[in-house]
Amino acid sequence: MLVYIDGQFYDEKDAKVSVFDHGLLYGDGVFEGVRAYNGRVFKLSEHIKRLYDSAKAIMLKVLISESEMIESVLEALRKNNLKDGYIRILITRGEGSLGIDPITCARSSVIIIADSLNLYPEEFYETGLAIISASVRRNSPDVVNPKIKSLNYINNIMAKIEARQAGVLEAIMLDRNGYVCECTGDNIFIVKNGVIKTPPVYLGVLKGITRDFVIEIARDLGYIFQEEIMTQYDIYTADECFLTGTAAEAIPVVMADSREISNGNVGEVTKSIIKEFRLRVAQEGWEI
Ligand code: PXG
Numbered sequence: 661m662l663v664y665i666d667g668q669f670y671d672e673k674d675a676k677v678s679v680f681d682h683g684l685l686y687g688d689g690v691f692e693g694v695r696a697y698n699g700r701v702f703k704l705s706e707h708i709k710r711l712y713d714s715a716k717a718i719m720l721k722v723l724i725s726e727s728e729m730i731e732s733v734l735e736a737l738r739k740n741n742l743k744d745g746y747i748r749i750l751i752t753r754g755e756g757s758l759g760i761d762p763i764t765c766a767r768s769s770v771i772i773i774a775d776s777l778n779l780y781p782e783e784f785y786e787t788g789l790a791i792i793s794a795s796v797r798r799n800s801p802d803v804v805n806p807k808i809k810s811l812n813y814i815n816n817i818m819a820k821i822e823a824r825q826a827g828v829l830e831a832i833m834l835d836r837n838g839y840v841c842e843c844t845g846d847n848i849f850i851v852k853n854g855v856i857k858t859p860p861v862y863l864g865v866l867k868g869i870t871r872d873f874v875i876e877i878a879r880d881l882g883y884i885f886q887e888e889i890m891t892q893y894d895i896y897t898a899d900e901c902f903l904t905g906t907a908a909e910a911i912p913v914v915m916a917d918s919r920e921i922s923n924g925n926v927g928e929v930t931k932s933i934i935k936e937f938r939l940r941v942a943q944e945g946w947e948i
Contacts (some may be wrong), residue, residue, distance in 0.1 A: 717721055835864050
């Protein structure tokens with residue numbers, strides 16, 4: 661596998677960063693995860709826009725333009741002969757001295773890793789996931805705004821550990837008032853009385869590109885959609901539940917905190933969204 665670092669491609673064993681990179685020392689940087697399906701990169705410009713917005717929010721100057729970034733992502737896929745895959749883009753503050761102050765970091769770094777992806781096992785797309793709610797809360801928008809895809813995912817990682825300890829693969833993260841935000845790497849949706857709902861972004865949720873895409877699909881399929889504040893009660897008593905993310909795509913949830921959602925089977929609305937999702941991702945996107 662060849663990895664892009666600051667304009668050059670390196671064999672994966674030689675693709676290394678300095679131990680003085682503030683991305684490593686402080687989680688000082690931002691990232692994106694992007695997917696390629698069937699020789700096309702899905703929603704590439706949306707991901708790049710969000711990446712540069714994340715960088716702007718933390719005052720991180722990216723040394724290449726958005727169009728150079730797009731071309732480098734496509735090049736990384738070509739160099740690795742990938743038609744389907746997952747692309748991780750990182751921008752780190754770069755090498756500096758020990759000490760928080762980013763002024764010591766002369767140049768930010770761009771890293772692009774194009775690889776294949778371990779999805780959730782395929783069976784869960786058929787039978788649905790069980791999830792728990794984590795005790796660790798999602799970052800508040802007045803602290804590290806979840807809209808920023810920062811390299812610091814400690815809260816989410818701790819929530820993931822709780823999920824693993826409970827024997828499941830994902831965890832719901834609540835905000836500081838106990839409202840449902842999202843999962844550790846996915847947005848959450850419910851279906852109740854025919855209406856598709858997801859928590860509003862202002863609560864402190866990543867504005868997922870898959871979330872936006874699923875909202876578009878839901879409307880095109882004629883469903884009523886609304887953003888709505890929700891609690892664990894609303895998840896437990898929902899008719900259906902599913903998660904969305906670049907890595908997860910759209911995946912059903914059938915159990916939350918040991919309560920079966922509805923009768924514990926994957927719902928019809930969820931099935932229709934997943935079906936349409938798969939149809940569309942294979943057709944649209946930037947050609948590699
Ligand atoms: N919420 C959070 C907190 C995320 O990190 C999503 C929602 C979904 O957003 P998109 O734009 O992808 O629809 C994400 C992104 C992983 C992994 O290993 C997942 C993400 C990021 C990094 C790693 O599962 N998901």
